Amino acid sequence: MQKSIEVEYWVVDRNGALTTPGALAEVSEYTEEEFVEPLFELKTPPCETYAELRTTFVDQLDEVLSRADELDKSLVPLGTPIGAESIERRTGERGRIQSRVLGANFEYARHCAGTHLHFEKRNVTDQLNALVGLDPALALLSSSPYFRGERIANGARAYLYRKKCYEHFPGHGQLWDYVHTVAEWERRLERRFEEFKAAAVEAGVDGDRVDDHFSPDDVVWTPVRLRDTMPTVEWRAPDATLPSQILRLAEEMDAVMEQLHQTNVSVEGSEGGVGSDGVTLPEFETVLDYTEQAMHVGLESGDVATYLERMGFGVQGYDPLTRRIDGRQCVSPSEARELRLRYGELLRSDVNDLLRN
Numbered sequence: 001m002q003k004s005i006e007v008e009y010w011v012v013d014r015n016g017a018l019t020t021p022g023a024l025a026e027v028s029e030y031t032e033e034e035f036v037e038p039l040f041e042l043k044t045p046p047c048e049t050y051a052e053l054r055t056t057f058v059d060q061l062d063e064v065l066s067r068a069d070e071l072d073k074s075l076v077p078l079g080t081p082i083g084a085e086s087i088e089r090r091t092g093e094r095g096r097i098q099s100r101v102l103g104a105n106f107e108y109a110r111h112c113a114g115t116h117l118h119f120e121k122r123n124v125t126d127q128l129n130a131l132v133g134l135d136p137a138l139a140l141l142s143s144s145p146y147f148r149g150e151r152i153a154n155g156a157r158a159y160l161y162r163k164k165c166y167e168h169f170p171g172h173g174q175l176w177d178y179v180h181t182v183a184e185w186e187r188r189l190e191r192r193f194e195e196f197k198a199a200a201v202e203a204g205v206d207g208d209r210v211d212d213h214f215s216p217d218d219v220v221w222t223p224v225r226l227r228d229t230m231p232t233v234e235w236r237a238p239d240a241t242l243p244s245q246i247l248r249l250a251e252e253m254d255a256v257m258e259q260l261h262q263t264n265v266s267v268e269g270s271e272g273g274v275g276s277d278g279v280t281l282p283e284f285e286t287v288l289d290y291t292e293q294a295m296h297v298g299l300e301s302g303d304v305a306t307y308l309e310r311m312g313f314g315v316q317g318y319d320p321l322t323r324r325i326d327g328r329q330c331v332s333p334s335e336a337r338e339l340r341l342r343y344g345e346l347l348r349s350d351v352n353d354l355l356r357n
Helices: 022-026 050-070 093-111 124-133 135-141 156-165 182-202 207-213 243-259 284-296 302-310 321-325 333-356
Strands: 003-012 031-033 039-043 074-076 115-120 224-227 232-235 265-267 273-275 278-281
Touching: 003 050, 003 243, 003 333, 022 031, 022 050, 039 050, 050 074, 050 243, 050 333, 074 333, 093 156, 093 182, 093 207, 115 243, 124 135, 124 182, 124 224, 124 232, 124 243, 124 265, 124 278, 124 284, 135 243, 135 284, 135 302, 156 284, 182 207, 182 224, 243 333, 284 302
Parallel strands: 265 278
Antiparallel strands: 003 039, 003 074, 003 115, 031 039, 115 232, 224 232, 273 278
């Protein structure tokens, strides 16, 4: 089964101040600017095996970091930029329409950097449902508890997206319930597109402009997405973080996704588990409860850690950066710059370790 990684990293200068990617976005066809100015995205091509994915991802990052050194810039593997600086959105019609629809809440999305894992479509209903059930695994990569210098949650990025940015449009940014068929998922997408278009028109946007820049395939920002253009099932719940941690999660998630092709998937009860006799997902309300704990408490929640162990993750092998950064209620601008530089150096060290191994 083919799989790929997308990760967004903040770009800072030698002083830790946020800056634009500039020439970093031109390193290869797999590097690009994101919708806000200090955010950079790296994508791997689809890879058939985990070993290929690992090698490709690490080599790409090494190339980008070498170019960053030449430009006196660093990439920062944190889910938010921590500090309270103003972050500008790049010009673009999609962003303008989203801003009209979401209003001031769209500001929250400018402070979020995530990791996206793509899996080739196979038995799509089971894949969608498995990713819904595994949503609490976002706790494994939690990498920042801060927004604008204030502590808001163990996983600030997930909190910002789900509780703030899409507060008034929960169907567009929050986790969806399980489905019985792919057609059911696609009907949901159609309804969300119509809702978004209606809200845009009400906000003064011409309907044809919405049709020109949005479609059911790309109108939602939910943690699980079905992508026709890739074509993949995409999991968007985790934060940006160190590549070694991303690769660990990609390997363990891939093992679960591969197992879906060889076993039965059921939804029942409140525990869930992955075993030789099948994959059992807990009822949706239980998943939501685990996700709330994952966002607010992270792996310090015994219930979340135990659940993830049952679902096939080696929880003890993860070291969420939030644990290292957390411990204060407020972070000053100078402390935010220092933290960004520190974790930019840690990213470089992490890639070097991966290259040696």
